Amino acid sequence: MLIFSVLAASLNLLMGFSGLVSIAHAAFFGIGGYASAILTVRHGVSFWLALPLAMLVTAVVALVVGLPSFRTRGIYYIIVTIAFQLIASEVFDNWSSMTGGGLGMKGIPRPGGALLQTRVGYYYLTLVIVVAAHLMIVRTLRSPLGRALTAIRDNETKALMMGVRPLRYKLFAFVFASALAGVAGSLYVHYLEFAHPDFFNFAVSVDLFLTVMLGGAGTIYGPLFGVLVLEVIREVLHEFVALRLLLFGLLLIVLILFLPEGVLMPLVRQLRRLRARPSPAPAP
DSSP states (O other): OHHHHHHHHHHHHHHTTSOOOOSOHHHHHHHHHHHHHHHHHHHOOOHHHHHHHHHHHHHHHHHHHHHHHTTSOTHHHHHHHHHHHHHHHHHHHHOHHHHOGGGOEEOOOOOSSHHHHSHHHHHHHHHHHHHHHHHHHHHHHTSHHHHHHHHHHHOHHHHHHTTOOHHHHHHHHHHHHHHHHHHHHHHHHHHHTEEOGGGGSHHHHHHHHHHHHHHOTTOSSHHHHHHHHHHHHHHHTTTOHHHHHHHHHHHHHHHHHHOTTOSHHHHHHHHHHHHHSOOOOOOO
């Protein structure tokens, strides 16, 4: 849940605050994971160096992908992200000499030290990194940079007239969000001590999109709510894959058609109305 909360919050930075729908977030999740795994397993690099390097590699790839992608608009941009996700999945699955292909990559080490080798120790390490990532996102959104992204989301033409350069800010948001996805990928493969293409495929990108939609894009706490709900459903129905996929598909359709703001924000507004409603006068 902690690791996927970073993924959802970083995708929300794109979808909710920058107006950029990306169906390639799992690809950057995988790039960070495989970069960290390859560095530690094949080159003997320590976890503490592999984590920032995985973030850097993911950011560079996002920059290369983002530069041509933002020359397109609307549905064409979304198609570009889908294409990149499919290409990345093929690379993860077929570059056997580097990624292990369909057999996956085993023996990914956890950080050194007896405490961090345990699940409890790794949990607290993940907690610290995840909290730091969320604080970075919140501070970014509340800064002039975040206000510029929101202005571009609301009206790109008006933002351009005010001196904001949309391409520069969109590219920053895309690279920043992708780099955080790379951090999540690194934490994920070292937690599982295993990497496999199925962890980073197209279905995972759709799940992340659903997570953000469920909580409410453009809200701070919405993605956290979405992660909590979907991970509970995934754990409860982990033996019923077909039923879980059907439920997720129906949930996505309902959200798009009837609850575009998600579940959390309408619920919060309703509770505020109930609290603000004056209490009835006492009977004489």
